[in-house]
Amino acid sequence: MKDAVQSKTILRALAGEALPTPPIWMMRQAGRYLPEYKATRAQAGDFLSLCYNPELAAEVTLQPIRRYGFDAAILFADILLVPQALGADLWFVTGEGPRLSTITQQSDFDALKPVDAIHDTLNPIYETVKILRRELPEETTLIGFAGAPWTVATYMIAGQGTPDQGPAHALREGNVELFEALLARITAATIEYLSAQIEAGAEVVKIFDSWAGSLKGDAFEKYAVVPCAEITAAIKARHPGIPIIGFPREAGDGYIGFHAKTGVDCVALDNSVSADWAAKHVQVDGCVQGNLASSHMVTGGQALVDETRAIVKALSGGPHIFNLGHGITPDADPENVTLMIETVRGG
Numbered sequence: 001m002k003d004a005v006q007s008k009t010i011l012r013a014l015a016g017e018a019l020p021t022p023p024i025w026m027m028r029q030a031g032r033y034l035p036e037y038k039a040t041r042a043q044a045g046d047f048l049s050l051c052y053n054p055e056l057a058a059e060v061t062l063q064p065i066r067r068y069g070f071d072a073a074i075l076f077a078d079i080l081l082v083p084q085a086l087g088a089d090l091w092f093v094t095g096e097g098p099r100l101s102t103i104t105q106q107s108d109f110d111a112l113k114p115v116d117a118i119h120d121t122l123n124p125i126y127e128t129v130k131i132l133r134r135e136l137p138e139e140t141t142l143i144g145f146a147g148a149p150w151t152v153a154t155y156m157i158a159g160q161g162t163p164d165q166g167p168a169h170a171l172r173e174g175n176v177e178l179f180e181a182l183l184a185r186i187t188a189a190t191i192e193y194l195s196a197q198i199e200a201g202a203e204v205v206k207i208f209d210s211w212a213g214s215l216k217g218d219a220f221e222k223y224a225v226v227p228c229a230e231i232t233a234a235i236k237a238r239h240p241g242i243p244i245i246g247f248p249r250e251a252g253d254g255y256i257g258f259h260a261k262t263g264v265d266c267v268a269l270d271n272s273v274s275a276d277w278a279a280k281h282v283q284v285d286g287c288v289q290g291n292l293a294s295s296h297m298v299t300g301g302q303a304l305v306d307e308t309r310a311i312v313k314a315l316s317g318g319p320h321i322f323n324l325g326h327g328i329t330p331d332a333d334p335e336n337v338t339l340m341i342e343t344v345r346g347g
């Protein structure tokens with residue numbers, strides 16, 4: 001029998017191999033653009049009930065694998081389960097997004113739970129991982145994930161998504177001790193959470209720093225690079241050989257050197273950088289993932305084919321995992337996903 005790294009194309013790319021056809025998966029591949037997702041979600045009730053129901057969460061994770069044969073499955077969960085496990089209230093307002101109790105003063109922070117309490121809440125997620133490892137096809141890689149501390153903190157501080165992460169920047173400037181204590185708590189919780197996912201069967205983990213782009217200069221180094229490096233070092237020490245994907249979304253020049261500074265095996269690119277630029281400045285240091293604009297999943301057509309081919313070609317000289325630059329949106333056409341996959345695999 002071939003070992004896992006030999007047979008799984010995602011693991012080969014993460015180990016640094018330039019493959020003739022890049023392996024492919026898609027952010028938010030289990031989501032509302034799929035009718036079968038909507039049906040299972042309706043069965044679960046609301047989004048959080050789906051996340052905490054291992055059978056149904058495994059089912060929606062498997063749906064895009066059955067439909068499209070992606071090379072990787074990503075655990076179905078959410079980055080905001082960690083704040084909830086630390087004691088924040090969390091709910092989703094239909095059509096608007098997440099809402100949380102806010103952290104604006106020391107007493108809010110003091111009310112949070114200690115890191116070792118998180119598993120009480122997150123155990124069902126580890127169950128989902130176990131089911132998936134049993135049920136996924138042998139060639140499909142299982143990716144676990146968590147939010148990066150900065151991105152998670154932006155939601156915990158503001159109590160919701162914000163266009164400019166203003167409340168988090170305000171706390172960072174107005175009460176840096178509290179801000180850094182919060183980041184440290186999230187970092188420690190994330191290490192435990194990702195470790196538990198790996199122990200349950202995750203083969204790769206990805207750290208989503210969706211709002212990294214709003215940190216500039218020194219702040220980017222301190223609050224995007226350093227926490228990612230800390231998480232990576234801890235995971236590598238406990239679980240040698242588990243590859244890590246970092247996603248400092250919209251980091252711009254911050255993508256340069258991100259592999260070396262953090263120790264991640266792969267850097268995921270959003271679509272604000274060109275694949276040609278990334279080949280020269282980022283892929284020289286290791287595997288990259290990305291970066292087709294998710295709008296092509298709505299509009300389709302020749303532009304989708306041309307842009308997909310251009311990305312594959314630009315990144316063909318080194319290790320590359322094909323993906324979108326951000327999650328697929330609910331208005332996407334499932335047929336366009338098929339077209340993207342056929343273009344990547346068939347030319």
Ligand code: CP3
Nearest residue numbers: 027028029030031047074075076077078079097208210327
């Ligand atoms: O990629 C996947 O298929 C795996 C599952 C996954 C979800 N969220 C499911 C989800 C992953 C990896 C995430 C990550 C996540 N969650 C991020 C980081 C990546 C990114 O998109 O920038 C962030 C910022 C969140 C927080 C979050 N969760 C928001 C802001 C929202 C609401 C926005 C929206 O799309 O409605 C969610 C909800 C959410 N998470 C959905 C899904 C499939 C939609 C929920 C639904 O069914 O109504």
